[in-house]
Amino acid sequence: MRRTFILINNDIRRNCWEYIKTCPDDYKVTIAPMTRSSGQNEKFHALCGDLEKSNILFCGKKRNLEDWKAILVSGHAKATKMENELVVGIEGEIVAMRESTASMSVARSSSLIEYTMAYCQINGVKNNG
Numbered sequence: 001m002r003r004t005f006i007l008i009n010n011d012i013r014r015n016c017w018e019y020i021k022t023c024p025d026d027y028k029v030t031i032a033p034m035t036r037s038s039g040q041n042e043k044f045h046a047l048c049g050d051l052e053k054s055n056i057l058f059c060g061k062k063r064n065l066e067d068w069k070a071i072l073v074s075g076h077a078k079a080t081k082m083e084n085e086l087v088v089g090i091e092g093e094i095v096a097m098r099e100s101t102a103s104m105s106v107a108r109s110s111s112l113i114e115y116t117m118a119y120c121q122i123n124g125v126k127n128n129g
Contacts, residue, residue: 006034036101036109044101044109047116047127048072054125073098076115 001023005016020029048068056062058071074096078084082099089095104112120127 033105036104036106040106040109040113041101043113044116045069047113047120050120050125050128054123056123056125069101070096070098072116072119073101073112075119076112079115080111 003019005012005019007013007016023029045065048065051068052063052065058067063071074084077099085097087095087097101109101112117127119125
């Protein structure tokens with residue numbers, strides 16, 4: 001028995017509250033901001049794919065989709081004044097600690113997409129995504 005309520009008005013809040021009151025013990029209630037949509041996820045990955053297919057070199061070499069994802073998420077975090085942290089990993093490697101795109105809010109994901117589209121435009125990459 002699983003239900004999701006998207007809190008967009010007081011009627012839905014009331015329905016949610018009434019539903020919670022009927023739930024048995026040992027149930028969990030989580031209230032959290034909406035996370036990115038599947039459409040936003042698809043758009044961001046398509047943009048990263050556009051960059052992968054382009055002739056742009058980053059730090060002297062072509063990058064794949066996952067590389068572009070990491071580069072853009074890191075750049076977006078810095079541009080939006082989020083803290084970036086580099087740590088020494090288990091094998092002595094440098095690890096960039098970054099936010100997860102899966103847990104981004106809808107607004108944060110929109111901001112990342114806008115940032116990525118601007119990067120593409122500045123670098124002459126056609127957006128097919």
